[in-house]
Amino acid sequence: MSTPAVREIIEIDEDLCVGCGNCVPSCHQGALQIIDGKARLISDLMCEGIGVCVGTCPTGAMRIERRPAEPYDEIRVMEKIAAAGPNVIKAHLEHLQQHRQDRYLAQALEYLAAHDLPDPLQATDSPGGHPPQGGCPGAAARTLGAAAGSGHPAAGTPAASTASATPAGTAAGASATPAPPVAKTAPGSELRQWPVQLHLLNPAAGYLQHADLLLAADCSAFASGDFHDRFLRGKALAIACPKLDDGQDIYLHKLIRMIEDARINTLTVLIMEVPCCSGLLRMAQAATAQAARKVPVKCIVLSLEGEVIQEDWV
Structure with missing residues (x-):
């Protein structure tokens, strides 16, 4: 019997995160941002679980989680993203746009419409809270x-x-x-x-x-x-x-x-x-x-x- 494939991905303990931002530059894929004072994984798709960010966290809020390697599911990701608030939703949609993930972006917008949530890409200003801080511009x-x-x-x-x-x-x-x-x-x-x-x-x-x-x-x-x-x-x-x-x-x-x-x-x-x-x-x-x-x-x-x-x- 073959061993089931496993993927590694970053998990963030929001209670331990102090929003210092040390982890953001270490993510080569730009999958981490500081939003509303906390580190957020805005792209499950782009996170490769390399774990460089874990070593930069002074509070131990980040760890690598091993999961069964299942096909990427944008709807499941949106359920988690939506729970984190409108700023995180916007950062996630923008990340999909920047990486030309048109099919997943369409699914994310369908999720918002089905749950009567506003499309933040159509808004002129970000909702309340701290503005998101992106990763290294050179890696975008x-x-x-x-x-x-x-x-x-x-x-x-x-x-x-x-x-x-x-x-x-x-x-x-x-x-x-x-x-x-x-x-x-x-x-x-x-x-x-x-x-x-x-x-x-x-x-x-x-x-x-x-x-x-x-x-x-x-x-x-x-x-x-x-x-x-x-x-x-x-x-x-x-x-x-x-x-x-x-x-x-x-x-x-x-x-x-x-x-x-x-x-x-x-x-x-x-x-x-x-x-x-x-x-x-x-x-x-x-x-x-x-x-x-x-x-x-x-x-x-x-x-x-x-x-x-x-x-x-x-």
Whole structure:
């Protein structure tokens, strides 16, 4: 008999919480906010239970709870969110908007209508109480450039190069639900989303759904003068350093979730010729080996001068 899957998630004891805010910057996913003087988990969907926030709490109000890994249920989440008051409801809806979770946002609004609760997104001012304090702005998920409007490269741009080609037999992925542009990239930039560092990426973000993912070593963009046009065009981006970054078990877990939950189409690993960079390819291969579904993986190796010296589907 197989062991039931378990997920870990943060639980907050409201009686012990003093609203100091120490926990908020430690949440890479922006799932924690201080609202009405207390720490609130505004996104059950985004909380990965890593637990960095637990160690920052001076009163012991936070702990990691282990639960059966059930499918996400927005209505059940709204029952808990609604009990915490209108400010928490608003923060939760805004978080769903920012992460382009349109289906869950629609369910949340249906819950409000069914229970005769006002839609705080339509209000000009927040209800009474202290204004919410968000997480690190640098970790807030955003869709950039042409991808913000259509989910595709801008019309008239050349097709993706061989570095981004999908192998024969691989189906093209459907784009996430379009959303209004929230930012524009500089001329020549092919960056489609923010953030890009793998620790800050959430596998549930809309821009990762059915995406072709480029997993690039930190140094690669500096070595390659045509990084954007040759390697990044049409792809979501994650950057990491297999030698210097801590928490690589978290990286592995995130890549597995991107394959299984976000259902990325392809995974391209861009590394330098130095030996330590090969750890990024091994991580990608381990993720594809452990994931329940399989995706094709391409490895591109750059010389220190930025020239492609190896390019293979592995």
